[in-house]
Amino acid sequence: xxxxxxxxxxxxxxxxxxxxxxxxMVLTSFKPEAEVLNPESAIPKHWTLxxxxxxxxxxxxxxFVRWLMNSVLVSSSVTFLVLVLSSLAAFGITRVRxxxxxxxFYLVVASMMVPGLLFLVPVYFILNSLRLLDTPAALILPxxxxxxxxxxxxxxxxxxxxxxxxxxxxxGCSWLGVxxxxxLPLCAPAMATLGVLTFIGSWNDFVGPLVYLDSIQNYTLPxxxxxxxxxxxxxxxxxxxxxxxxxxxxLLIFAIFQKQIVESMSSTGLKD
Amino acid sequence: xxxxxxxxxxxxxxxxxxxxxxxxxxxxxxxxxxYLAVMQFDLTSPKSAGFVAFRNFxxxxxxxxxxxxxxxxxxxxxMMVPSLxxxxxxxxxxxxxxPRGRNAVRAMVFLPTMFTVAxxxxxxxWFYNLEFGLFNFVLKNLGLAPVPWLxxxxxxxxxxxxxxxxxxxxxxxxxxxxxLQNIPRMFHExxxxxxxxxWRGFWSVTFPLLRPxxxxxxxxxxxxxxxxxxxxxxxxxxxxxxxxxxxxxxxYETAFNGYRLGxxxxxxxxxxxxxxxxxxxxxxxxxxxxx
Amino acid sequence: MRIRQALxxxxxxxxxILLVRSGWIGAVxxxxxxxxxxxxxxxxxxxxxxxxxxxxxxxxxPDLRVxxxxxxxxxxYNKLMVAAVNGRGPHVFVIHASTLPxxxxxxxxxxxxxxxxxxGVPEQDFEPLVLRTTEFGGRRVGVPLDxxxxxxxxxxxxxxxAGIVDERGRPKPPTNREEFLRAAALMMRxxxxxxxxxxxxxxxxxxxxxxxxxxxxxxxxxxxxxxxDLDNPGNVEALEFLGSLRxxxxxxxxxxxxxxxxxxxxxxxxxxxxxxxxxxxLKRLEGLNYVGAPMPVLGHKPGTMAxxxxxxxxxxxxxxxxxxxxxxxRFLSENSLDWAEAGQVPARRxxxxxxxxxxxxxxxxxxRQIPYMVYPPRIVPLFEMGLEINLAVERVxxxxxxxxxxxxxxxxxxQKAIDRDRAESQAPGGSR
Numbered sequence: 003x004x005x006x007x008x009x010x011x012x013x014x015x016x017x018x019x020x021x022x023x024x025x026x027m028v029l030t031s032f033k034p035e036a037e038v039l040n041p042e043s044a045i046p047k048h049w050t051l052x053x054x055x056x057x058x059x060x061x062x063x064x065x066f067v068r069w070l071m072n073s074v075l076v077s078s079s080v081t082f083l084v085l086v087l088s089s090l091a092a093f094g095i096t097r098v099r100x101x102x103x104x105x106x107f108y109l110v111v112a113s114m115m116v117p118g119l120l121f122l123v124p125v126y127f128i129l130n131s132l133r134l135l136d137t138p139a140a141l142i143l144p145x146x147x148x149x150x151x152x153x154x155x156x157x158x159x160x161x162x163x164x165x166x167x168x169x170x171x172x173x174g175c176s177w178l179g180v181x182x183x184x185x186l187p188l189c190a191p192a193m194a195t196l197g198v199l200t201f202i203g204s205w206n207d208f209v210g211p212l213v214y215l216d217s218i219q220n221y222t223l224p225x226x227x228x229x230x231x232x233x234x235x236x237x238x239x240x241x242x243x244x245x246x247x248x249x250x251x252x253l254l255i256f257a258i259f260q261k262q263i264v265e266s267m268s269s270t271g272l273k274d
Numbered sequence: 275x276x277x278x279x280x281x282x283x284x285x286x287x288x289x290x291x292x293x294x295x296x297x298x299x300x301x302x303x304x305x306x307x308x309y310l311a312v313m314q315f316d317l318t319s320p321k322s323a324g325f326v327a328f329r330n331f332x333x334x335x336x337x338x339x340x341x342x343x344x345x346x347x348x349x350x351x352x353m354m355v356p357s358l359x360x361x362x363x364x365x366x367x368x369x370x371x372x373p374r375g376r377n378a379v380r381a382m383v384f385l386p387t388m389f390t391v392a393x394x395x396x397x398x399x400w401f402y403n404l405e406f407g408l409f410n411f412v413l414k415n416l417g418l419a420p421v422p423w424l425x426x427x428x429x430x431x432x433x434x435x436x437x438x439x440x441x442x443x444x445x446x447x448x449x450x451x452x453x454l455q456n457i458p459r460m461f462h463e464x465x466x467x468x469x470x471x472x473w474r475g476f477w478s479v480t481f482p483l484l485r486p487x488x489x490x491x492x493x494x495x496x497x498x499x500x501x502x503x504x505x506x507x508x509x510x511x512x513x514x515x516x517x518x519x520x521x522x523x524x525x526y527e528t529a530f531n532g533y534r535l536g537x538x539x540x541x542x543x544x545x546x547x548x549x550x551x552x553x554x555x556x557x558x559x560x561x562x563x564x565x
Numbered sequence: 566m567r568i569r570q571a572l573x574x575x576x577x578x579x580x581x582i583l584l585v586r587s588g589w590i591g592a593v594x595x596x597x598x599x600x601x602x603x604x605x606x607x608x609x610x611x612x613x614x615x616x617x618x619x620x621x622x623x624x625x626x627p628d629l630r631v632x633x634x635x636x637x638x639x640x641x642y643n644k645l646m647v648a649a650v651n652g653r654g655p656h657v658f659v660i661h662a663s664t665l666p667x668x669x670x671x672x673x674x675x676x677x678x679x680x681x682x683x684x685g686v687p688e689q690d691f692e693p694l695v696l697r698t699t700e701f702g703g704r705r706v707g708v709p710l711d712x713x714x715x716x717x718x719x720x721x722x723x724x725x726x727a728g729i730v731d732e733r734g735r736p737k738p739p740t741n742r743e744e745f746l747r748a749a750a751l752m753m754r755x756x757x758x759x760x761x762x763x764x765x766x767x768x769x770x771x772x773x774x775x776x777x778x779x780x781x782x783x784x785x786x787x788x789x790x791x792x793x794d795l796d797n798p799g800n801v802e803a804l805e806f807l808g809s810l811r812x813x814x815x816x817x818x819x820x821x822x823x824x825x826x827x828x829x830x831x832x833x834x835x836x837x838x839x840x841x842x843x844x845x846x847l848k849r850l851e852g853l854n855y856v857g858a859p860m861p862v863l864g865h866k867p868g869t870m871a872x873x874x875x876x877x878x879x880x881x882x883x884x885x886x887x888x889x890x891x892x893x894x895r896f897l898s899e900n901s902l903d904w905a906e907a908g909q910v911p912a913r914r915x916x917x918x919x920x921x922x923x924x925x926x927x928x929x930x931x932x933r934q935i936p937y938m939v940y941p942p943r944i945v946p947l948f949e950m951g952l953e954i955n956l957a958v959e960r961v962x963x964x965x966x967x968x969x970x971x972x973x974x975x976x977x978x979x980q981k982a983i984d985r986d987r988a989e990s991q992a993p994g995g996s997r
């Protein structure tokens with residue numbers, strides 16, 4: 003059918019439109035400074051690594067590797083904590099059926115309506131009194147207190163039959179054993195969704211690090227790049243090189259987990 | 275200890291790790307924010323801090339800049355949400371109809387969603403720059419007049435919406451696509467038999483079945499639109515002439531440039547009230563949909 | 566199951582990074598040294614010069630270890646403010662003279678009078694005008710490090726090409742209104758085109774541009790009682806002039822973010838007004854030939870806007886920290902000639918009177934404006950007033966409103982902010 007082929011080509015063209023900015027970013031980051039602002043040709047006339055070398059050589063001003071490590075540390079910790087704590091809580095609410103668990107659940111859901119902006123200043127005061135400002139913990143702990151994970155996993159667990167867990171209990175398995183050996187594996191699809199969304203959200207978090215961190219060495223990538231851009235806004239080549247390097251890890255993750263990531267995203271709309 | 279009590283203790287042991295963080299970083303901050311809202315709390319005059327009851331709210335109600343900021347935010351929401359739904363729907367329908375290569379294109383349109391705010395801003399600043407930007411370079415080469423993408427009061431907001439569409443429509447399209455694929459084939463076949471193909475089939479069959487997903491997309495994006503700030507912060511700084519300074523940016527500036535924490539907290543609560551209306555609307559509609 | 570493997574993997578990643586980090590952190594601590602933390606907003610090339618100075622200081626003072634923290638100016642003050650108010654602030658930090666009133670009232674600045682005089686910095690080496698910005702209720706709260714006036718940058722190749730040269734054929738920056746307008750018109754290419762490829766002049770940071778020009782017309786910020794006076798005849802005339810460059814004379818491009826400066830770097834704009842601190846950005850460029858000059862007299866008398874970086878210290882330091890900070894401040898002040906290289910005018914007259922400073926073309930040219938430079942008003946709600954000025958200028962250069970009407974609105978709103986601040990600084994809910 004001819005129409006189908008037209009559609010195929012058209013959709014690929016649309017897809018290219020979405021990818022083009024990224025391709026341009028990468029190509030331009032290989033251009034020498036003089037060529038950057040004269041976009042006659044998207045492909046560099048003289049390929050150069052200079053922008054990347056410059057960025058990496060100024061590690062004192064822009065400790066790129068540190069930022070990358072910090073980002074990985076923060077995002078991994080947030081993801082780990084959210085997965086473990088939320089699943090424990092959801093287990094307590096839906097399986098142990100603790101009295102007051104339902105009310106707690108509604109409290110958590112209601113709190114999700116409050117705009118994040120409201121939390122900035124109070125959380126700053128709390129982190130300050132805990133002496134946690136300007137540490138990775140300042141980004142990790144508040145994020146792990148967010149309600150989305152509990153909401154998602156509780157909803158998911160509610161929809162699963164309890165028979166297997168009950169059988170395990172009767173077989174003499176402890177509650178903790180049931181959680182670890184039965185419920186966790188059963189929740190795998192929801193956990194994967196939650197993990198992916200949490201990781202990406204944490205990786206891209208901008209306002210948190212901006213407000214709770216002071217030291218350049220403690221920055222995560224998004225604020226690091228923003229700092230770089232604020233200082234060198236006139237030097238597109240280098241700014242684009244930093245942007246490309248900051249985006250690369252996420253693209254790598256996307257390339258590997260493309261299916262899971264896209265499916266996580268799509269499943270958010272289907273929950274009851 | 276009675277078994278019931280033991281089970282309750284055990285249950286709370288599971289809840290405790292999360293609950294402690296929840297109390298510390300969600301509940302306590304909400305209480306602190308409520309306290310701040312009824313205080314005059316200026317960091318620049320610590321000596322005169324004190325309780326002022328609802329004066330902050332009364333001031334905010336009369337604050338012309340806050341009113342303008344609400345208009346800007348509403349304008350963004352009014353432009354962003356419908357165009358997002360239309361674009362994402364077009365993408366989803368296109369993807370759904372693709373005979374092959376669907377996953378590749380799906381990945382392509384989803385890709386921008388992975389970009390951090392900072393990188394997105396850097397890229398689009400470069401595209402939109404009046405004299406040295408990519409878009410105007412292309413326009414000039416086509417013999418057209420350059421467009422003041424970010425420096426014209428009436429064009430700046432659409433420019434921000436365009437960037438936001440690039441950034442988020444892939445994610446929304448993927449959600450809608452999953453909804454489309456969840457519709458059993460037989461509905462389409464039945465529609466075909468009735469002669470309801472193409473556009474009519476979409477309106478009479480597909481769209482009604484997708485209502486819950488569309489509802490979800492609309493409401494979550496509406497709530498998201500009311501948090502409008504980073505996009506403008508990166509591209510225009512709120513200009514030209516405050517035409518893109520939304521509520522969140524105004525509150526942020528009041529708190530972090532003017533150091534008036536009490537007043538900022540009061541305004542945050544007013545924004546929270548508006549967002550809550552949409553939140554409850556979503557809750558209510560979904561309930562209705564489910565029953 | 567895979568989900569549990571994933572969790573273990575995450576945990577392993579976290580532990581691995583923590584291990585690497587602890588190595589980093591453990592490596593730097595010295596034992597007998599007094600740690601001094603120094604915050605500033607020098608995130609650009611100026612930061613590199615400052616870092617070099619600090620390395621030298623640390624070498625010369627083995628009992629001290631100064632560590633510098635740079636934060637982009639956009640967020641610097643709110644971080645400094647919240648940190649200091651919470652008792653977490655750095656020992657020594659930079660504050661712009663214009664921001665001092667605000668920071669001073671927050672109450673975390675240590676009086677710095679003891680830094681002047683024998684063993685410290687000589688008071689008579691500073692301009693009285695600059696010293697005055699640090700005085701509150703008869704006490705000083707800091708030591709001025711530099712002066713950064715706004716001035717004129719010119720592309721010499723473009724000047725020469727347009728035939729704007731002196732009798733010996735050297736490019737000649739304009740000094741008055743006629744020369745300025747002529748130069749702006751002559752450097753435009755193609756001349757008189759509605760969308761030229763090159764402009765003779767462009768606005769950079771239009772608020773600063775305007776504030777550098779209105780003192781020349783006899784304008785001011787405040788009246789004698791300290792109320793806003795943004796719509797006085799001098800301000801109106803100055804803004805009318807700036808607005809006419811775009812709306813009537815069609816000499817400058819439409820205002821856009823940072824356009825003027827990027828254009829100047831790209832050799833597409835012949836002249837811009839900007840601060841001496843932008844020099845660092847130009848120094849790294851190859852193939853751009855430029856000179857600095859005092860602001861041309863566009864009004865009735867010479868004038869420009871200036872500000873200063875002031876070195877301040879936090880209250881509540883230990884004796885050893887206080888002593889260390891004092892030595893550090895004296896060191897920076899004495900070595901401000903090196904700092905001048907980064908694109909600054911040293912605050913100390915003796916440093917400016919050296920041959921080495923005179924050979925710094927742009928810095929020296931800008932420093933000639935010291936006798937008539939104007940600092941922003943010393944009021945707490947300066948941020949709010951600045952925003953109003955910015956909007957007023959924007960309305961006019963976009964041709965949306967006349968200068969008089971636009972400044973009247975700004976004046977009204979700025980006055981509201983001043984009134985509110987007066988009332989609120991007295992008591993909560995103070996009468997309005």
